[in-house]
Amino acid sequence: MTLSEKELQHFKHPIAVPGIGVGMQEKLNGARVLVVGAGGLGCPVLQYLSASGVGVIGIADYGVINDEDMHRQPIYQMQDIRKHKAKMAASRLWAVNPFTKHYPMLVQAKPANIELLLPGFDLVIDCSQHLPTHLLINDACVKHNLPFVTGEVHNWMAWYGGFNMPLPDGTRSATYRCAIPITEEYQNFDAGALGATHGVTGMQIVVEVLKYLMDVPGGLAGKLYGKDYLHNLTTVHDLTVNAGVLEKTVMDGILTAEDYGLDIVPDVED
Template identity: 70%
Template sequence: MILSEKELQHFKLPIAVPGMGVSMQEKLKEARVLVVGAGGLGSPVIQYLSASGVGVIGIADYGVINDEDMPRQPIYQMQDVRKHKAKMAASRLWAVNPYTKHYPILMQVKPETIAMMLVGFDLVIDCSQHRPTHLVVNDACIVHNKPFIIGEVHNWLSWFAGFNMPQLDGGFTASYRCASEQAESYRNFDAGAIGITHGATGIQMACEAIKYIMGIQTGIAGKFYGTDYLHKQTTVLELQADNAAIESVRTAGVLTADEYGLEIVPDVED
């Protein structure tokens, strides 16, 4: 038995859901997920991964909490302003679920750090909403055979998709680079951010991640979910893998920061 008696009591209602049971809760307990970004999108993702009982959650974010971030990052409190997001997120999550290990990682995702950051994790969820970071995650996950999910929210528009996920035929689903056209169609560079659209998207991403961990193949793998919250329209697309492009990434490996257009920030002081 992987779960303690206290955990069985804590998770008794999810365990009671048809199709769940102790075995599925144990799968969640055994899972190790790296979440990149603990901001507007990452906050609901890590909150629900933790509350659902995912065993280990790495929280990679080198930023601090700002007052103007609060409407879309309700995991934090006003007393947390100017403190490190990853550290405060880990503290808040432990207070709700002490059975999950929450590891704050106060460093930037960049070519020099990404391989080390991936070690030991089964799934990566990139909530950075930053294209150069997406590309670093994409290439590193392909090189190191890690499945990953990326999402973005732009005002009323959002998208998320599952990439590099193993298939029953031995192949893998599309990469982020294969879905550039779809991602661009959901970008909206107008100023501002709405908290509720970040929360709604993050919860959907967490739900699909949990289903993937439990072995449900019909959810996130190879699918692109686009939503227009203002007009209440949702689109689901089947992504096609560009095998030549994926193989070229495997051959070239992780590129340099300049090639990704990634600005390197100074290491934070703990």
């Protein structure tokens, strides 16, 4: 999509980066990304996707802003408490970059609506940090052949990866279900959550997503990055497709909420 003169001025610094140029910025402008979850991980992902000039961003979150979460959700302000995250995120993002179209969706991702949320998007980023939601979105993305990025932050530990992403040989990278044994190594359910670890993980996800959207080779496809921020360690895991898991996922399709262990919340009345 051709950039306007105002957009060329707004994005002149990223355009000046070697290898980017107007052409790559226009690719970002033509991209459509769905982000599920506008909380601790979703906030930095949304902020930098939008600020980078991704053309259309869907924001799916049914929750409201709470005071105790503000330390890891800096997109919001104190006067936003008890307001819906998706709506306030769209408003705050537009205030920084009015050239991106931000679409708030006050919905829970669930089996009954997931296939209504996906059409028209090029990529899904699941920032829910919620296993049942990861599984639901994974299965829907496998069914609809969509690339899927997700991750989690647990205190000092974090992980993120790219799943069902196209590979040079025409196949797709491993699904999230294929990688669960690795993701479990990074789970740490001790109390507490740090804002900075959420922020840096979200920004690293965005860097890789931008590279994918601009067709930069390599990146997240078939990779899972494990982070130990306390000891400043990064481990890169090469993912392989588990043929049995993939075949079962394709055959089963989208399961029921009970199968996923997903608690369904009432639809938001807005």
